[in-house]
Each structure stands twice: as C-alpha cells, then as structure tokens.
Amino acid sequence: MIYVPVVALILMYSKIHVHVWENYAITNWRVLILVNLLPGIIGVCLLYRIPESPKYYLSVHKHAEAMAVLEKCCRANKGKNVTLASLGVEKVTQPRLSDYEIQHNGFTSLWYDTVPLFKGEYLRYMILTSISTYILFGAGFGLTIWVLRIRFISQQIVGNMILCDLLDQSQNSNITLEQVCDINLDSMMVSIVQACTTLTVLIIITILLLFLTRRTILLIFTLLGAFVGCLLNFVQLDAVIIAVFIMFIVLPLCCLRLAISILIDLVPTHLRAKGVAVIFLVGRIGVMTSSLFVGYTLKFCCLGTFNAFVLGLLVAAIMIFLLPTEYYIKHRDDKNA
Structure with missing residues (x-):
C-alpha cells in the first residue's frame, strides 16, 4: 500500500520512452507495472524455499514427510550432528487429526475438505x-x-x-x-x-x-x-x-x-x-x-x-x-x- 503510490510518484515525473517496434515503446507506465510485479515475484521465490508445515503433513497422514521437515528444523536449530532420535523424539502427532486419508481426486477431495x-x-x-x-x-x-x-x-x-x-x-x-x-x-x-x-x-x-x-x-x-x-x-x-x-x-x-x-x-x-x-x-x-x-x-x-x-x-x-x-x-x- 505504501510501495505502489511511492513508486508511482517517482516514475510519473520521469520521461521514459524507449522505442521497441513500430508503435510499441517502453514508457513510464509500463515500467511502473513491471516494478509493481517485483514484490509478488520476490514473495513467490521466498515461499518456494519454505518447507511444508509438519502439521499439514500430519493432518493428511504423511508422518514420514512431517518427520523429515522436523529433522531439517532440528539440524538448523541445534547443529548438524543433532537429530530427533538423539533428543528422544521418535514420533509426533497433533490433536483433532482426520479419521480418513485425504482424497486427492477432484470433487472427492473438495467434498471431504x-x-x-x-x-x-x-x-x-x-x-x-x-x-x-x-x-x-x-x-x-x-x-x-x-x-x-x-x-x-x-x-x-x-x-x-x-x-x-x-x-x-x-x-x-x-x-x-x-x-x-x-x-x-x-x-x-x-x-x-x-x-x-x-x-x-x-x-x-x-x-x-x-x-x-x-x-x-x-x-x-x-x-x-x-x-x-x-x-x-x-x-x-x-x-x-x-x-x-x-x-x-x-x-x-x-x-x-x-x-x-x-x-x-x-x-x-x-x-x-x-x-x-x-x-x-x-x-x-x-x-x-x-x-x-x-x-x-x-x-x-x-x-x-x-x-x-x-x-x-x-x-x-x-x-x-x-x-x-x-x-x-x-x-x-x-x-x-
């Protein structure tokens, strides 16, 4: 909400006009649109690096994947030589788990969810x-x-x-x-x-x-x-x-x-x-x-x-x-x- 109008203030007084082809040119309006895309692109890149939530894996009965994410977090927080097993953690769970395997085929998944x-x-x-x-x-x-x-x-x-x-x-x-x-x-x-x-x-x-x-x-x-x-x-x-x-x-x-x-x-x-x-x-x-x-x-x-x-x-x-x-x-x- 702050970024967009501030960038608009900066660009609207600039005289950007780069001729590309026939009647098409790169102007300050097109640059403004491209610059406004940057926060979304950066957000996608950051989200791509974030692992899935262990709570989500547990909720869909993927215990091995949940343990793998927690293992990664454990090594990042405690050191590379520390594992969940060395801390006495053999398995994890959470309250209110679903009683069925989450379906992943179209309308069935939509219905159960x-x-x-x-x-x-x-x-x-x-x-x-x-x-x-x-x-x-x-x-x-x-x-x-x-x-x-x-x-x-x-x-x-x-x-x-x-x-x-x-x-x-x-x-x-x-x-x-x-x-x-x-x-x-x-x-x-x-x-x-x-x-x-x-x-x-x-x-x-x-x-x-x-x-x-x-x-x-x-x-x-x-x-x-x-x-x-x-x-x-x-x-x-x-x-x-x-x-x-x-x-x-x-x-x-x-x-x-x-x-x-x-x-x-x-x-x-x-x-x-x-x-x-x-x-x-x-x-x-x-x-x-x-x-x-x-x-x-x-x-x-x-x-x-x-x-x-x-x-x-x-x-x-x-x-x-x-x-x-x-x-x-x-x-x-x-x-x-």
Missing part, C-alpha cells in the same frame, strides 16, 4: 466468522475507492459541511472527475497517508496482542470503527472528513487477518485451507455487495448509506463476541492432546 466445515460445532464457527468477515471486507475494501473521490470533491467546493452535504453539493453542481488521467502529488499523498495509517494500526494491534486476547482487540477496533463512522454525521472540515473516513476504512481492514486467525484455531488443520478459502470467498462477495450498495443508494440517501456500514460494524462486533474465547480454544486443544 468442505462438507465437514458445515457440520456440528464448525457450522457455528463458520457462520459467525463469515458474517463478521463479510462486513469487515465490505467496509474495509468497498469504501476505499471513495477516498480519492471525496478528496477531489472537497477541493472543488468551498465551505465547511458534513460529508453527505458535500456529496449532495457536488451532484447539484454537476462536478465530475476529469476525463484526462492526471496523477499528482496530492492524490498520491492521500493513498500514502492511508497506507501509513494502516501500518500504524497494525503495529498497535501487534503490541496489544502482548496484553489482550484477539477477540478483545477485535471488539475494541470494530466498535471503534463504528464510532468513527458515526462521526461522519458531524465533522465538517475537509481535512478532518478525510482523516475520519480513512480511519473508518482502516480499522475494519486491520481486523480481517485477526478474525480469520481465530477461525484457523477453531478448525482442525486438514480443514483450515478450505475454511479460509470459503471465508475469503464470502469476503469478496462482501466487497462486491458494498460497492453496489453505495453506488445505488448514495444519491438517494447518503446518510443512510454510511450509517448502514456503522450498523454493519455493530453486527460484526456481536458476531465476534459470540466466538469462543482464547481460554476455550487453548483448553480444548489441551484436552484433545
């Missing part, structure tokens, strides 16, 4: 997590595209007014975005500020994890996001509106990984991949739904549009509150072990 998530106690966990992440995704990603729009409108309209009055005034004044793509320092700085705010909130969450449980942190930040959303009904200064709107987006955005991590601890290892995939699918639907909701309702009831997201965050807080506590998760696993 997905259906158990919607049975018994896991059904409750999936419903609670799906509703909360649906709302967090919708608020965190669905409203992001409106930051620059609001910034542009606030620059065109003179006078202090609340956000919805600002948007109504822009519609009455027929203010539209310029057809020519003009990326400037001001628009990039808004994105950089949003990214730095996200990083700051994530650092705060990391520090709070030393003292508070994940569910408590989620409740605090979700309720704080709802409170910040309520402020959009009152704040009037342009800079304050932008700051409040960014916080309204960032707070639920930073809660997403923490909410999904609770689900990861609640379901067995062999069900986690499909569980997270289902949750992300629901989250993407939340982004699409929130974008459509804003697009269809903003002109008719602006206050109702943004306050609906506030209400949604309150619902998400209730869903998070109904999730099991850290104490329950820890003692359940100890009992199963």
Whole structure:
C-alpha cells in the first residue's frame, strides 16, 4: 500500500520512452507495472524455499514427510550432528487429526475438505466468522475507492459541511472527475497517508496482542470503527472528513487477518485451507455487495448509506463476541492432546 503510490510518484515525473517496434515503446507506465510485479515475484521465490508445515503433513497422514521437515528444523536449530532420535523424539502427532486419508481426486477431495466445515460445532464457527468477515471486507475494501473521490470533491467546493452535504453539493453542481488521467502529488499523498495509517494500526494491534486476547482487540477496533463512522454525521472540515473516513476504512481492514486467525484455531488443520478459502470467498462477495450498495443508494440517501456500514460494524462486533474465547480454544486443544 505504501510501495505502489511511492513508486508511482517517482516514475510519473520521469520521461521514459524507449522505442521497441513500430508503435510499441517502453514508457513510464509500463515500467511502473513491471516494478509493481517485483514484490509478488520476490514473495513467490521466498515461499518456494519454505518447507511444508509438519502439521499439514500430519493432518493428511504423511508422518514420514512431517518427520523429515522436523529433522531439517532440528539440524538448523541445534547443529548438524543433532537429530530427533538423539533428543528422544521418535514420533509426533497433533490433536483433532482426520479419521480418513485425504482424497486427492477432484470433487472427492473438495467434498471431504468442505462438507465437514458445515457440520456440528464448525457450522457455528463458520457462520459467525463469515458474517463478521463479510462486513469487515465490505467496509474495509468497498469504501476505499471513495477516498480519492471525496478528496477531489472537497477541493472543488468551498465551505465547511458534513460529508453527505458535500456529496449532495457536488451532484447539484454537476462536478465530475476529469476525463484526462492526471496523477499528482496530492492524490498520491492521500493513498500514502492511508497506507501509513494502516501500518500504524497494525503495529498497535501487534503490541496489544502482548496484553489482550484477539477477540478483545477485535471488539475494541470494530466498535471503534463504528464510532468513527458515526462521526461522519458531524465533522465538517475537509481535512478532518478525510482523516475520519480513512480511519473508518482502516480499522475494519486491520481486523480481517485477526478474525480469520481465530477461525484457523477453531478448525482442525486438514480443514483450515478450505475454511479460509470459503471465508475469503464470502469476503469478496462482501466487497462486491458494498460497492453496489453505495453506488445505488448514495444519491438517494447518503446518510443512510454510511450509517448502514456503522450498523454493519455493530453486527460484526456481536458476531465476534459470540466466538469462543482464547481460554476455550487453548483448553480444548489441551484436552484433545
């Protein structure tokens, strides 16, 4: 989030034009796209070097592969002459292993990996997590595209007014975005500020994890996001509106990984991949739904549009509150072990 706008700032003022063939040339836009690929390429290379999780191997009944990875970790940590056998470790296991061999043939694998998530106690966990992440995704990603729009409108309209009055005034004044793509320092700085705010909130969450449980942190930040959303009904200064709107987006955005991590601890290892995939699918639907909701309702009831997201965050807080506590998760696993 910081890297992309910073690189864009550096490249957009450069005059890169290398003719390659006929009408094709390497320009600053093409260089920008290539440079933006670098983090993904580096990530793939790093992931390729990381061994598979021993917990995953155990969950799919591949004990020899799990022991091999642990043997490698043992030698890396204790020295080349140290082995698991020399430490008295002959075998390993984990709680809540599956009762069947994981199938790897198409729809059979999909069935065995997905259906158990919607049975018994896991059904409750999936419903609670799906509703909360649906709302967090919708608020965190669905409203992001409106930051620059609001910034542009606030620059065109003179006078202090609340956000919805600002948007109504822009519609009455027929203010539209310029057809020519003009990326400037001001628009990039808004994105950089949003990214730095996200990083700051994530650092705060990391520090709070030393003292508070994940569910408590989620409740605090979700309720704080709802409170910040309520402020959009009152704040009037342009800079304050932008700051409040960014916080309204960032707070639920930073809660997403923490909410999904609770689900990861609640379901067995062999069900986690499909569980997270289902949750992300629901989250993407939340982004699409929130974008459509804003697009269809903003002109008719602006206050109702943004306050609906506030209400949604309150619902998400209730869903998070109904999730099991850290104490329950820890003692359940100890009992199963």
